[in-house]
Amino acid sequence: MTVSVVLFTSDLRLHDHPPLRAAVDAADEVVPLFVRDPAVDRAGFAAPNRLAFLADCLADLDAGLRRRGGRLVVHAGDTVAEVCGVVRRSDADEVHMAADHSAFARAREERLRDALEADGRRLYVHDAVTTVVPPGDVTPQGSDHFAVFTPYFRRWSGEPLRSPLAAPRAVRVPSGLRSDEPPSRASVAGVSEGLAKGGETTARRRLGAWLSRHADAYGTGHDDLAGDTTSRLSPYLHFGALSATEAVHRARARGGPGAEAFVRQLCWRDFHRQMLAVRPAIATEDYRSRHDRWRRGAAAEADLRAWREGRTGYPVVDAALRQLAHEGWMHNRGRLLTASFLTKTLYLDWREGARHFLSLLVDGDLANNQLNWQWVAGTGADSRPNKVLNPVAQGRRYDPDGAYVRRWVPELAALPGASVHEPWKPKDREGVARDYPEPLVALAEGAARFRHGRGLE
Numbered sequence: 001m002t003v004s005v006v007l008f009t010s011d012l013r014l015h016d017h018p019p020l021r022a023a024v025d026a027a028d029e030v031v032p033l034f035v036r037d038p039a040v041d042r043a044g045f046a047a048p049n050r051l052a053f054l055a056d057c058l059a060d061l062d063a064g065l066r067r068r069g070g071r072l073v074v075h076a077g078d079t080v081a082e083v084c085g086v087v088r089r090s091d092a093d094e095v096h097m098a099a100d101h102s103a104f105a106r107a108r109e110e111r112l113r114d115a116l117e118a119d120g121r122r123l124y125v126h127d128a129v130t131t132v133v134p135p136g137d138v139t140p141q142g143s144d145h146f147a148v149f150t151p152y153f154r155r156w157s158g159e160p161l162r163s164p165l166a167a168p169r170a171v172r173v174p175s176g177l178r179s180d181e182p183p184s185r186a187s188v189a190g191v192s193e194g195l196a197k198g199g200e201t202t203a204r205r206r207l208g209a210w211l212s213r214h215a216d217a218y219g220t221g222h223d224d225l226a227g228d229t230t231s232r233l234s235p236y237l238h239f240g241a242l243s244a245t246e247a248v249h250r251a252r253a254r255g256g257p258g259a260e261a262f263v264r265q266l267c268w269r270d271f272h273r274q275m276l277a278v279r280p281a282i283a284t285e286d287y288r289s290r291h292d293r294w295r296r297g298a299a300a301e302a303d304l305r306a307w308r309e310g311r312t313g314y315p316v317v318d319a320a321l322r323q324l325a326h327e328g329w330m331h332n333r334g335r336l337l338t339a340s341f342l343t344k345t346l347y348l349d350w351r352e353g354a355r356h357f358l359s360l361l362v363d364g365d366l367a368n369n370q371l372n373w374q375w376v377a378g379t380g381a382d383s384r385p386n387k388v389l390n391p392v393a394q395g396r397r398y399d400p401d402g403a404y405v406r407r408w409v410p411e412l413a414a415l416p417g418a419s420v421h422e423p424w425k426p427k428d429r430e431g432v433a434r435d436y437p438e439p440l441v442a443l444a445e446g447a448a449r450f451r452h453g454r455g456l457e
């Protein structure tokens with residue numbers, strides 16, 4: 001009887017899973033293993049919303065395996081020690097896992113390979129599981145990564161795409177293997193009230209429903225804050241409950257400008273990963289320093305606190321930050337304008353905003369979060385680093401009826417239409433609840449402070 005192990009990490013699914021397929025093909029029995037490694041938490045993973053979503057994903061994975069005659073084996077501890085223990089106890093010959101490209105993941109992979117080889121076993125690492133195009137597969141002449149999105153997207157689009165794999169029909173798991181209790185959502189404290197349900201089943205249903213209902217209008221409707229018709233697939237992609245490769249295939253099969261625009265967005269994931277893979281330091285350091293002199297001190301701290309709480313006095317900024325607190329997710333337009341407001345209007349360090357996002361976002365991801373923050377702050381790959389988004393104009397444009405603001409900022413619910421974006425205008429603040437704050441800073445003053453701090457004048 002031959003045995004192989006599949007180590008699940010950020011790929012919590014059964015469909016389109018090359019390591020699982022290889023393990024099933026290679027051996028009579030397979031151990032589907034997930035390790036809850038405290039080092040992953042220490043590396044910044046352990047936010048309640050992500051832990052709760054992870055619990056859902058693991059429960060769904062286990063249920064899917066059970067329907068195929070198997071089960072998920074869960075261990076808590078150091079990944080390398082736990083995998084080696086399972087390999088020895090099940091006398092497995094090989095371990096299959098997905099490639100991941102963060103510094104943490106690469107170090108883990110190396111340690112695991114060394115430990116397994118020392119024991120006469122083999123580690124197989126499968127590419128294009130967590131990304132569509134693996135980092136480093138396409139590079140521009142003379143550099144190890146693309147620093148500009150459009151040429152990257154052109155090359156990425158021309159890369160051959162593997163066909164998605166069906167989920168295995170049956171998975172035979174050796175008997176007698178011990179498993180720890182998988183984490184449960186109910187045991188996680190501090191979860192956002194409106195957090196989405198995790199798991200592959202929900203992810204696949206959501207992809208299908210979104211492609212048939214909203215894909216066609218995505219090109220024009222993706223910035224509509226109140227309409228809220230983007231796919232909301234980011235957490236499922238982050239945990240690998242959905243394969244990005246399969247999403248690309250299905251969107252291309254659907255066709256049309258909306259589906260094409262969606263594929264372009266999926267490419268951003270790979271773009272950021274190929275940057276972080278070769279420049280791991282940019283998770284915390286400027287990709288391109290602008291020699292900022294970010295504000296510090298008591299007033300800066302107070303502004304940061306007001307921003308986190310969604311009490312800046314700029315309604316659309318506050319609405320988006322309250323959506324984040326309530327759902328553990330924020331619309332992309334909200335992310336752009338709240339990040340611009342923090343870094344350019346309040347002139348506070350992007351790392352502070354990125355930290356707050358990571359503490360709440362269910363899709364919170366080192367590459368996507370830090371590099372999007374850098375993009376908005378102007379220290380990243382954006383070619384217009386000093387562009388400032390005006391929160392009033394943004395509100396009027398992307399929430400023209402004010403419905404998004406009224407949904408999240410009840411203090412302004414009595415203000416009609418787009419007037420909600422300028423609550424300082426009604427005489428005697430009529431219709432504005434007394435505890436809604438005045439703007440933290442006038443926009444012109446904020447802009448001047450930013451230009452001065454960045455040495456633009």
Ligand SMILES: Cc1cc2nc3c(=O)[nH]c(=O)nc-3n(C[C@H](O)[C@H](O)[C@H](O)COP(=O)(O)OP(=O)(O)OC[C@H]3O[C@@H](n4cnc5c(N)ncnc54)[C@H](O)[C@@H]3O)c2cc1C
Nearest residue numbers: 230231232233234265266268269332335364365368369372
């Ligand atoms: C400051 C800031 C921080 C962000 N932090 C994260 C993060 O931690 N994790 C994360 O997944 N996304 C992040 N994003 C990107 C983007 O906002 C979300 O991916 C998107 O809002 C998720 O919603 P959706 O699934 O409905 O997206 P859709 O519009 O339906 O897009 C489909 C998919 O494409 C990918 N995608 C779309 N836009 C981007 C982008 N700009 N960068 C990378 N991938 C993208 C996502 O996987 C998304 O699920 C951030 C953006 C900004 C401006």
